[in-house]
Amino acid sequence: MVVDDHPMWRDAVERDLQQAGLDVVAVASSGAEAIARFTATRPQVVVLDLQIPEPTGVEVTRTVLAQDPSARVLILSASGEQEDVLEALKAGATGYLVKSASSSELLAAVERVASGGTVFTPGLAGLVLGEFRRLSSPAQVAGEVSLLTERETEVLRMVAKGWGSKQIAERLVISHRTVQNHVQNTLRKLQMHNRVELTRWAIEQGLDDED
Numbered sequence: 001m002v003v004d005d006h007p008m009w010r011d012a013v014e015r016d017l018q019q020a021g022l023d024v025v026a027v028a029s030s031g032a033e034a035i036a037r038f039t040a041t042r043p044q045v046v047v048l049d050l051q052i053p054e055p056t057g058v059e060v061t062r063t064v065l066a067q068d069p070s071a072r073v074l075i076l077s078a079s080g081e082q083e084d085v086l087e088a089l090k091a092g093a094t095g096y097l098v099k100s101a102s103s104s105e106l107l108a109a110v111e112r113v114a115s116g117g118t119v120f121t122p123g124l125a126g127l128v129l130g131e132f133r134r135l136s137s138p139a140q141v142a143g144e145v146s147l148l149t150e151r152e153t154e155v156l157r158m159v160a161k162g163w164g165s166k167q168i169a170e171r172l173v174i175s176h177r178t179v180q181n182h183v184q185n186t187l188r189k190l191q192m193h194n195r196v197e198l199t200r201w202a203i204e205q206g207l208d209d210e211d
Contacts, residue, residue, distance in 0.1 A: 001026040001043040003034040003060070004076070005052045008191035009099070013047060013076065016103045017110065031055035038064045043071065045114050047106075048093075050077040050084055061091040069194040072113040076106065080121065092196055093117040115164035116195055118203065147189045155182040159195070 002017070002024060003011040014024050025041040028034040030053040038046065046064060047182045050057035074095035075088045078102065085096050096112040097106060098121045109119040148156065151172075158168045165179045172179075183195060192198050 001028065001034070001041065001047045003028045003031075003046060003052060003057070004049040005029045006049075009049075013106065016106060017047075020107050022107075022110065031057070031060045032062050035063050038071075039067060042068060045072045045074060045110055047074050047076050047110065050075060050079060050088065057114050058087045058091045061093050063202060065092040065196065068142060069196065072111050072116075072196070074109055074119070076101070081156075085120075089200060092200070094196055094199060096123070097121050100109075112162065112164075116160035116199075117163065118157075118199055148186060152182050152186050155179060155190070156186055156202055157197070157207050159183065159199055160205075160208035173186075 002010055004013065007029070010027055010029065014027055017024050017103070018183050026037040027042050029035050032053075032055065033173050034046070034052070035047070035055070046060075048057050052060075055063070057075065057077070061075075064071055065073065071096070073086075073088075073091075073093040074097065075093050076097050076099060077084065077088075078099045080098045088096055095118060097109055098118070101109070101121060112119045129208055149161060154172070155168055158171065163171070165183070168179045169176045186196075187193070187198055190198070190201070192201065
């Protein structure tokens, strides 16, 4: 689903996605319309502008993920401000691109978030993740990670780097189902509900920097 209140921009994004062979099941021009159409169509990925008529893109993100935690939200915004990026990530978005991104970058981002990965416009990731880590408690992080087995921790680090289950399975030479089992065990131990929440938490703790 594509959500943007500027018709020319919305039409251009929809056209790029369709030309790439992706199925655009709905478009919307406001937050209220986005929520209604999400409920009706349940898209896998929502390409969402932040600055839309109410409710805002951040509020739409929270609402649609509450309805369907397996959905993915990719923010496509004119704003590259740190505060906007942080709010979007806290709401559950797994990707953030500014509108200067090329069509190929957008398509790659959609495919990556659809497969469970994360993506950020270059230059924003370090700034935003640094802020998350500054607010984190090292002792708390160490205590939570210590609940995990060595293999669960290894998988979690790859999740934090934006790797999908297929990539992780190939890298570790294990089955796709085994990767999913490790992720589910990690979710249970950390008392989280879905992979989006787990990915965001792992990035916040800086696990994507560890080898």
